[in-house]
Each structure stands twice: as C-alpha cells, then as structure tokens.
Amino acid sequence: MGLPQQKLDATEERLAAIQVPESGAWLSDARQAALGRVRSMGLPHARDEYWKYTRPQTLVQPEVPHAKVFQAYESAVFDDIERLRMVFVDGVFDPEASDDLTLSGVEIEPLHAAGAADIHWARDLYGVLEARGQSPVERSLAALNTACANAGVLIRVTGKADRPVNLTYLHQTEDADVVIHNVVKVEEGGDLTLLENGPGGARLNKVMEVDVADGGAFHHVRTQGRAHERRAATHVFARLGRESTFKSFTLTVNGALTRNEAVIELTGDDAVAHVAGAALGDGASGDFHHDDTVFITHDAVNCESRQVFKKVLRNGAVGVFQGKILVKDGAQKTDGYQISQSLLLDDDSQFLAKPELEIYADDVACSHGSTSGAIDEEGLFYLRSRGVPREIATDLMVVAFVAEAIDEIEDEAIAADVLSRLQAWLERRRG
Amino acid sequence: MTSVEEKLDVREGVDRETVETVRNMGAYKYGWQTDIEMEYAPKGINEDIVRLISERNGEPEWMTDWRLAAFRRWQQMEQPDWALLNVPAIDYQEQYYYAAPVSMHEKPKSLDDVDPKLLETYEKLGIPLKEQMILAGVEGAGEAPQEGRKVAVDAVFDSVSVGTTFKAELAKAGVIFCSISEAIREHPELVKKYLGSVVPQSDNFFATLNSAVFSDGSFVYVPPGVRCPMELSTYFRINAENTGQFERTLIIADKGSYVSYLEGCTAPQRDIAQLHAAVVEIVVLEDAEVKYSTVQNWYPGDENGNGGIYNFVTKRADCRGDRSKVMWTQVETGSAITWKYPSCVLRGDDSQGEFYSIAITNNYQQADTGTKMVHLGKNTRSRIVSKGISAGHAQNTYRGLVSVHPRAKEARNYTQCDSLLIGSTCGAHTVPYIEVKNNSSRVEHEATTSKVDDDQLFYCRQRGMDEEEAVALVVNGFCKDVLQALPMEFAMEAQQLVAISLEGSVG
Numbered sequence: 001m002g003l004p005q006q007k008l009d010a011t012e013e014r015l016a017a018i019q020v021p022e023s024g025a026w027l028s029d030a031r032q033a034a035l036g037r038v039r040s041m042g043l044p045h046a047r048d049e050y051w052k053y054t055r056p057q058t059l060v061q062p063e064v065p066h067a068k069v070f071q072a073y074e075s076a077v078f079d080d081i082e083r084l085r086m087v088f089v090d091g092v093f094d095p096e097a098s099d100d101l102t103l104s105g106v107e108i109e110p111l112h113a114a115g116a117a118d119i120h121w122a123r124d125l126y127g128v129l130e131a132r133g134q135s136p137v138e139r140s141l142a143a144l145n146t147a148c149a150n151a152g153v154l155i156r157v158t159g160k161a162d163r164p165v166n167l168t169y170l171h172q173t174e175d176a177d178v179v180i181h182n183v184v185k186v187e188e189g190g191d192l193t194l195l196e197n198g199p200g201g202a203r204l205n206k207v208m209e210v211d212v213a214d215g216g217a218f219h220h221v222r223t224q225g226r227a228h229e230r231r232a233a234t235h236v237f238a239r240l241g242r243e244s245t246f247k248s249f250t251l252t253v254n255g256a257l258t259r260n261e262a263v264i265e266l267t268g269d270d271a272v273a274h275v276a277g278a279a280l281g282d283g284a285s286g287d288f289h290h291d292d293t294v295f296i297t298h299d300a301v302n303c304e305s306r307q308v309f310k311k312v313l314r315n316g317a318v319g320v321f322q323g324k325i326l327v328k329d330g331a332q333k334t335d336g337y338q339i340s341q342s343l344l345l346d347d348d349s350q351f352l353a354k355p356e357l358e359i360y361a362d363d364v365a366c367s368h369g370s371t372s373g374a375i376d377e378e379g380l381f382y383l384r385s386r387g388v389p390r391e392i393a394t395d396l397m398v399v400a401f402v403a404e405a406i407d408e409i410e411d412e413a414i415a416a417d418v419l420s421r422l423q424a425w426l427e428r429r430r431g
Numbered sequence: 432m433t434s435v436e437e438k439l440d441v442r443e444g445v446d447r448e449t450v451e452t453v454r455n456m457g458a459y460k461y462g463w464q465t466d467i468e469m470e471y472a473p474k475g476i477n478e479d480i481v482r483l484i485s486e487r488n489g490e491p492e493w494m495t496d497w498r499l500a501a502f503r504r505w506q507q508m509e510q511p512d513w514a515l516l517n518v519p520a521i522d523y524q525e526q527y528y529y530a531a532p533v534s535m536h537e538k539p540k541s542l543d544d545v546d547p548k549l550l551e552t553y554e555k556l557g558i559p560l561k562e563q564m565i566l567a568g569v570e571g572a573g574e575a576p577q578e579g580r581k582v583a584v585d586a587v588f589d590s591v592s593v594g595t596t597f598k599a600e601l602a603k604a605g606v607i608f609c610s611i612s613e614a615i616r617e618h619p620e621l622v623k624k625y626l627g628s629v630v631p632q633s634d635n636f637f638a639t640l641n642s643a644v645f646s647d648g649s650f651v652y653v654p655p656g657v658r659c660p661m662e663l664s665t666y667f668r669i670n671a672e673n674t675g676q677f678e679r680t681l682i683i684a685d686k687g688s689y690v691s692y693l694e695g696c697t698a699p700q701r702d703i704a705q706l707h708a709a710v711v712e713i714v715v716l717e718d719a720e721v722k723y724s725t726v727q728n729w730y731p732g733d734e735n736g737n738g739g740i741y742n743f744v745t746k747r748a749d750c751r752g753d754r755s756k757v758m759w760t761q762v763e764t765g766s767a768i769t770w771k772y773p774s775c776v777l778r779g780d781d782s783q784g785e786f787y788s789i790a791i792t793n794n795y796q797q798a799d800t801g802t803k804m805v806h807l808g809k810n811t812r813s814r815i816v817s818k819g820i821s822a823g824h825a826q827n828t829y830r831g832l833v834s835v836h837p838r839a840k841e842a843r844n845y846t847q848c849d850s851l852l853i854g855s856t857c858g859a860h861t862v863p864y865i866e867v868k869n870n871s872s873r874v875e876h877e878a879t880t881s882k883v884d885d886d887q888l889f890y891c892r893q894r895g896m897d898e899e900e901a902v903a904l905v906v907n908g909f910c911k912d913v914l915q916a917l918p919m920e921f922a923m924e925a926q927q928l929v930a931i932s933l934e935g936s937v938g
Contacts, residue, residue, distance in 0.1 A: 049513065329855070344870030347837070353865040355876065358515075362852035362882040370865055373873040 007045040010060055014043055014144070017062035021150040023115035030127040034146035037131065041140040050137055053320040053352040054259055054291040059141060059203070059233045064177040067202035067229035067256070076168065077223050077421050078195050081414060083166040084108075090171060090201055091151045091178030105159025106192060111152035111181060122154045122183045129209040129237040133263040137295065142235040142261075145207040149181035157190035157216070164193035164414075169200035171227060176201035182208040186216035186244070193411060194218070199225035199255075204232040212244040214268055220248040221414050224258060226425065228286040231257040242268030242300075249409045251418055252279040252290055253425055259291040266296070266303040266331075276308040276408035280398070280422070282429070283316030283348065291320035292340075298331040298361075305335070310405045311342040312398050313349035323368070324356040331361050338368035343375060343401050345394070395426040459730055460931075462700025465552045465670050469589070470536065472529035474673075478502060481643050484529050484590075488612040488646070491619060501632040501642030508636045514770055514799035515828040515860055519704070521741065526706055528644045530589040530671035542594045549593050552668065553586055556697060581661040582693070583608055587678055589671045590646035597661060604660050606690075607652040611679050614650035621652055625683055629712035629749040629776070637708040637743040637770070641677045645710065648678035653688040653719070662691045662918060667709075669698035669729070669740065675706035682712070684719035686752065691722040693921060696765070698730040702738045704767055709744045717752030717779065722760070724921050728928060729765035736795025736824070739767025746773035750782035753808070757783070760916045762925040763790040763798060764932040772830065774803035777811035777839075784813040787916040789925070791932045792825030792857070801831035801863075806839040806872070815846040818910050822853040822933055828860040835872045842872035850880040851909055853902065853933065903930035 003011075015038065020031050044056035058065050086108075087097035093110045101108040114120050127146040133139060155165065169180065178201030186192060190213070200206065212218050224232065232255065238246050252258055264273045273296060281288030296305045311319035321340040342351040351372040359366060375397055383393035399422065406422075409415035472483050481502045485495040510521070534546035542550075583597035585608065592610030601608050607618060615622050632642045649665040669676045684690055698705065707729065715721050723746075732739025742765075748757040759773040775784030786802040804813035813833065821827040829848045850859035861878045883905050891901035907914070907929055914922050 332855070342867075344867070347840075347869045347871065349870060351865070351867045353863075353876075355861075355863060355865075355878070357850075357861040357878060357880055358858070359850070359852065359860060359880050360858045362855045362857070364852075365879075365881055367877070367879040368861070369878075370863075370876040371874065372865070372867040374870040 003042040004045070004047070007042040010045065011038065011043045014060055014062050015039070018148045020148055024118045026118065026120050026123040027115040027126065030123070031147045033131070034127050034143045037134060037143040038140050038147060041134065041138045041143065043140050043144065053322070054289060058231055058257060059259070064175045064203045065231060066174045067227060067231070069171055069174060070199065070225065070227035072226065077197050078166050078417060080417060081164065081195070083164045083195060085166045085168060086153060087168045087170060088151055088180065088200070090173055090176035091180055093151055103161055103163070103165070105157065105190070106161045106165070107156040108165065109154045111154060112150050114154050115150070121156060121185065125183050125185060125209050125211050126181070129211065129239055130207060130235070132265070133237045139235060139261060139263070141205060141233045142207050142237070145179055145181055145205045145235070149179045149207070151179070152181040155182070155184045155192070157184070157186045157192040159189070160191040161193070164195050166195040166197070169196070169198035169204070171199045171201050171230065174202060178204045180204070180206045184208065184210045184218065186210070186212040186218050188213045189215050191217040192219070194220050195414070196222040197225070199227040199230040200232065202230060204230065204234070206232065206234040208236045210236065210238040210246065212238065212240050212246055214241040215243050216241065217245040219410060221409055221418065222250045223418065223421070224250065224252040224255060226254045228254050228256065230255050233259045235261045235263065238264045238273070240264065240266045240268060240271040240273060243270045244268060245272045247274040247408065247410060248276070249405070250277040251422065252277065254281065254285070254288065255290065256287040257289045259293065261293040262295070264296045264305070266298050266300050266305065269301045269303065271300060271303045273304070274306045274408055276405045278310045278402040278405040279319060280312045280402070281317035281319065282314050284314070288317040290318070291322070293322040295324045296326065296336070298325070298327045298334045298336065300331060302333040303331070305337070307338040308405045308408055309340040310402045311351065312345065312401065313342060313351065314345035316348040318350045318352070321353040321355065321370070324358065325366055325368070327359040327361050327364055327366065329360040332363040334361065334364040334366065336364065336366035340370045342372045343398065344372060345375060391430050395430065398426065399423060459700055461556060461697035461728065462730060464699035465548060467546070467548050467670070468533040469530050469671050470533045471527050471671070474527055475524040476526070476528055476644065480528050484644055484646055487529065488615065490612070490615050493623070494615055497627070497632070498643050501639050504633045505636070505639040505643055508639060510636050514830065515826065515862070516768055516770060516797050516799050518741070518768060521706060525673065527671065527674040528677070529646055530674040531591040532588060535591050535593065542596065545594050549588060552588070553666065556666070556668065583661055583663050585610060585649040585665045587647050587665060587667045589669060589674055589676060592647045600660070605654040605657055606659050607650065608663055609650055611648040611650045611681060614681070618652070621683065622650070622681070625712070625714050626681055629714060629747050630710050630745050635745060638710050638745040641679060641708045641710045641745070645677045645679035648680045648709070651682040651690060651692065653684050653690045655686040655688060657688045659688070659690040662693055664693035664695070667694070667696040669705060669707065672701065673703065673705070675708065678709045680709070680711040682721060683714045684716060684721045686716045687718040689720045691918060692724070693918065694723070694725045695728070697728050698740050700730050700738065704732070704738055705740050707740050707742050711746040713748035713757060715748060715750045715752065715755040715757050718754045719752065720756040721748065722758045723748070724760040724917055725762065726921055726925055726928065727761065727763045727765050727769070731765045731796050732767040732794065734794045736767070740765065741768045742766035742771065744771040746771065747776065748774070748784070749776045750779050750784065753779040753781055755779050755782045758785040758916070759802065760787045760913065761789070762917070762928060763788065763800060764928045767796055769798040769800050771800045772802055774805070775813060776805045776807065777813065778807045780808040781810045782808055783811065786815045786817070787913040788817045789820070789910045789913045789929070790827055791820045791929060792822070792827045793932055794823040794825060796825045799828040799830055801829045803832040804834070804844060806835040806842040806844070808839060810841045811839055812843045814844070815848070816912050817848040818913055819848070819850040819859055820853065820906055820909070820933070821850065821857040821859045824856050826858045826860070828862060830862040832864040832866070833874055833876070834866040835868055835874060837868045840869055840871045844874045846876040848878040849909065851906065852880065852882050899934065902933060906933060
C-alpha cells in the first residue's frame, strides 16, 4: 500500500534539505540503508496513529523553528559528580571543552572520527538496533537521524568504568538543527553510567543505540534542559542479553515539544529493564508538550521490566504517555509493570495516555496503572495547617509526587543531585 | 491439546455413550438450522437492493432516501483495519442482504398467525413466544417459574421480526415495543427524531452499511416517568446461509423512565463465515435509566477456526439529560470475530455510564472489544470493568477510550481491565486511550494480565473436582464482578456459557 501523498511530499521535502555526510564505507552503507527506510516509511504525519497525541509537524519540516538561547546562571547539573565530560556545541563535538577521552575499561570515540575508518566495531550496531526497532511500529525520525547524523559518540565498555561519562549538549545559535547519534556497546560484565544534559539545539534529533551483552549493566540518567523554546525527538534503542541490566531515567523541565521514545528488547533470560521519567511543565512561559513513548518487548524467560512516568502539568501544559509491553510467545515468567501518573495543577492542562499490553504467553504477571487528577487537597491542608505557605506546600507535594520516578536512579549521589536541581528550580519559580 | 473425548477415553469403565453425551454437552448447542422456505433478495448490494429492502418493509420515502444516502456514503468508505484482528477479506457482493421466511411475506396479525415452524425454532432455542412464558433465555425456566416476572420478547429471524409478545400489556403502560420496521410505519415522528441521532449514518464503515441495509430490529419508547413493567428482550437468530444480518435497535427512555433490555443471539453451525453488522442506539433523557444486557452467543466457528459469525457492531448510548444513566453489560462468548465497543456519551450533567464486560475467546476466536466513555457534562461518572479470557489459539483485546472534555468538571472514571490466559498459544491485549482535559476530574485505570492460579486449581482438584470444573470455577470467580451486574436470568445462563466456552481448553 502506498503512503498518503501528503506524507510522501513532506518526507521528500525534508530529505531534499538534508545532507548525508561523507564517511568511510561502514558508515556510509548504514546511512544509505537508513535513507531507504525513511523513504519507504515516510516521516511522521499528524494522521499517524502513533502520533495521535503529538503533532510531528515542527519535528519533520525542513525549516527549524527558532529557539532563544537559554542562559543559565547557576552551574549545570552533574557538575558536582566526578565524571568524564564530553561537550557538544550545537551538535558539534568540542574537544577543547571536553575532558581527555581515556577511561579504564571504556573506549570512547567521537562518531565523525570513527566514521572515517573503513571498518569499525560499531558497524554491527549503528543503525542496526534502530532498524530492528522499526517494527511493529515505525519510528522514521530515528531512521532519518541514522542517515544524516555526523556527531555523537561510540562507546565500548569492556570493564567496570570507575566514573560516569557525561555528554553535555550546549545550545548557542537560535536556529541550530542538531542531529546526534550515540552507540554504546556494553560487553560481557561491563558496567557504565552515562549522564546526558543540555538542550542540544533549537531542534534536537537524538538517537542512542545500546547493546548490553550477557551480565552487562548500563545506567542512563538524563536531564532535558530548561530552555523554553527547544524541541526534541529522542530515541533510545536497547537490546539486552542474559542477566543484563538497563536502567534509564529522564528529568524534563520546560521545552516547547519533547518526544522521548524508548524501545527496549529483552532478548536474554533474566534481564532487567527499567525506564523512568519525570516531566514538569508550565505552559505559562511558552508551550509545553511532553510525550513519553515506550515500547518494551519481552522475548526471553524470567525478565523484568518496569516503567514509571510522572508528569506535573500547569497552565495549559500537555503530557502524553504511550507505553507498551509486548510479551512474545514463549517469554514465560515475565514480570512487567507500568505506571503513568499525572498531576494537573490547574484546569487548562491535559494528560493523554495510551498504556498498552500485548501478551502472547500465559505464565506472566503484567500490570499497568494510570491515574490523573488534581493535587490532594487534604495533604495540602495538612501542610498549610502547620504554617507552610500554599506555594511551598504545593511544591513539596510535587516533589513527593515525582520522587517515585527519581527513586529509579540507582546511584544515590546522582539521584540527590537531580533532586536538588529540581528543588532549586521549583524554588526559583516561586521567586 | 487433549480434547474432552480423548481424556475420557483413557479412563476405565466409561462407555461410549457417556463419552458422546459429555462431548455433545461441550459443543455449540444452537448449531442446527430451521428448514423453512425462504425468500431472498438477489445476492450483492446496490441501490436497487437498498430500495427493495425499504419497499419490503413498507417504508415511506424519507426512509428510503435516508438509506440511499447511507449507501452512497458507504461506497466511499474503507473497511477499518486498526483493530487487533485478522479479518479475512469480506466480499460484500457475495452476501444476501435480505432473507425472510416466505410465510412472513404477509405480516401475521398476531402471534397465532405465525408459521408454527418459526415458533418451534424459538421454542427449541429456549425462547418460546408465548405470553404465559415467564422467563426468556434460561434453560429450565419453564420448570421453575418465578412469580410476577415477565419478559416481553421481540424475535428477529434473519431479516424480519417474527413477533413481539406482551405488546398489549406494555401499551397499557404507554411503552412502545415493536419491530423497527413497524415503528417506521406507525411512529414516524419518533423514528425521524431519534434514528441516527446517536450513531450518525456515516459514523463508521459497518454502521453506515447497516444504515443502508438494516432489515429489522427492535424499537422501544418509554414515556416520561414510566418504569417499564417488565424486562424487554430481543432474540436474534441467523438461519439462512450466506446472509448477513443487519439489525437496528433504537431505544428511547424519556424523562424519568426506566427500562431493562436484554439481547440474545445464536446462529447455525456452518463452515462459511457469516456477517453480522448491527447498530444499537440508546437515547436517555433527564433522570432516565437504561440497562442493556447482551449475551452474545453467535456460532464461534469450529475448533480449527472454520466458519463462525463476523460480528461488527456499533452500540452507543447518549445520556442527553441531566442525571441520566446507562449501563451496558455484555457477555461475549460467541462469534469468530468480535468488533464491538458499546459506548456512552455523557452529555447531561451528573449523568452516569457503566460498562461491564466478559469476553471469552477459545480455539481461533478473535475479539477486539471495549467501550468509550465520553465525558462532556459536569460531574459525570463512569465505570468500566472488563474481564477478558483467552484460551486455545484465540486473541482477546480490550480497547477503550475514556475522554474527559475541558468543561466536564469533577468527572470521575474508574477502569479495571483484567485478562486471563489459559494455555500458552493464546493472546490477551489491552489498548486503553485516556484523555483528560481538566484537573478537577479523576481518572484511574488499572489492568492486569495473569494465568489461572495454580494454587487455586490445586485446591479445587484436591477436593475432587476435575481440571475442567476447577478452571470453570476459577474463571467464574474471575468474572464475578460482571456476572453480578447482569439481570438474574442472564447471570445463570452466562455462568453456564462461561464454562461451556472454555470446554476443551485445558488438558
């Protein structure tokens, strides 16, 4: 069946505006294949079921919607954490601002450098996990990323890293259209924590492919900047081997449009995958539309998956959650859990959710829950009766509400850092 | 998989006769057909067929035009494919759209004039069309009549309504209960006002097809302040081969009235699938209440997935008045394919919608069913309880929408969807859509999927139950919340159906 003409036109229009960078054979093959995928799928269109609650127009159109550069006065998140830092400015790697890339047990290479080689270990992963993630639901923005990304990092983890790797994406020009593609390969017994922060650009299209081999562990903590006008479409594609662990947490504050997709496939027995997110949005300072879309596939025995998503919305902010647990035939003893909750602080905000289960194995325990409502008046009353002013009481309850998601961060120092940033942000908002 | 028969063969001292008896018990009981002279419209669908159906029903011109408009619209539409169903291609020109017993050509004036063969059919189904009969749809009801309970029945046989019981008694209370074709002739003002006002002509592919070719169905009008003196019920029977059944039901509960409505359906056992596309519209005005209960037991196809009914149904209730209330209860055990989403539009302030559903799929059955709760009025409440049970190679999906509009302040919804899997080759899926557009509303959704608990089975078996009995008991417990919402007569039947539908699913 052919694609609708409008979708076809929009896709061709965008493709005409992109430049596929020159590179070595392995990478240019992957890019050409991805271009083919984009053409056959077409870029997202407002009529697509998977984009029912989020308008893809500004992410798809060739012109970048300009975004004011946000000037933060205080130090950035993770500054107090000892880590190896890599800085990207408007989607270009900045070696001057970055640390030396040597870390024991970890190989780190910027994508544009590795791409020049004729052959690279990343060939088996770059665009490969993304391509696997195109079925049963198409994610053509990720394929577009594979086709034209020239910035990013390739990380191979062979042992336990002694400190986290921190990727910081700075935004400096109003029309920065940024495409970043990262690949992480965690070998057997490897263990890495990856931290990401910063808005990246006016429009960010970011893909991360993560392959965790048997017994490997990968922890991912990300904050998505406070810039109000930024737009982002991000994808995480992860494949998990036997007894491996994958945990990802994202904190989002502000942003005109954010769509975070996580596509996780548990292919080895006894693997564990946790994905969590907390999003706080205020529509008063510009649009806020935040979309968490998660697709977890259980294809092995005795695996555990957990999704915890919290949203706090006010002044016309819109929160979207599309989560799916697919349990394939034979994936017995699966334990799947999913919760998505939103706190609507006023009458203008909206929460739209589609939590799905698709199950083809009988010996499983899968559940999902979704709630939405106003702040608990009784709790508020309790705090106020003890002399806490209304605004502070509200913020306390907001923090308590999102705490369940932040608790998903295993490293206590990092969790504390994220929480203190969030509290400071709420405090400044109160003025 | 071990069938009942094989399992019994293993046991010692069991004779063939017992084996046969037990096997027949588990089979589809309503698979026989009535041998009766039928009159068909030519195969296929076109404007002439639509006109012919309209003419056979003795309809006025406005109705014919309404149908034709729907048909023209339908020709531009495509069959939807978003459901989690594998629907074999349907050739809409290979179906008969009108089939009626010849004896019904001249409409019988009363039940006494109806062809005895037809009456016999319903008798055999357990729905005798006699007014002294007290309970409908329940086996053995005749032996244990309950004082004072009456059920009026409208019986639809393929494309025509055979007869409606207790009409006179209902008329005394002011309740109109008749076939829709009769209502179009006798009460055009009501039909004109409400037909298509809940499910518009062009609502969806199957509803539009129905609008063009619906042949009969039931019509109910309950006047203001009247509590309908008995339960109303429609029994649908597909008999003719290669014939689609397209019935249309319209229920209007005027201010402050109450009615409870039951629907049952069966079809003969055939290797070729048959199409059923019905539309049910319910209008609920101020302070009125409607209960609509369905036990859907169309022929589900054989254990290899051959034949069965393709059931594409649009059911919707519009709670127009303040404080109106509607309650959908469904037990879906039949049909090869079920595509059905009884919905509530909660327009009036303080109106209430409830949806209780049990969907059981076995062998190669597929069901994609659920509800839509559209909250438009203030302080509206809805509740969804859905129990899906999947066995054999079946696929069972709950698909639902809860939508709270910005002006529906203080709305409440609670949704619970539980799925039970029996065997490792079936599937159970949940696809809820939740849209909340104000903050004074509370929306809660919970869903679980699990298998029949081994401990519970063990407990039952220890006490001497065989495995099938034990599963039936556990499943009945799982469905309890919904079974309790059914009118008593239906609850008994449903409980038996639950057990029968799962026959052969364990072993």
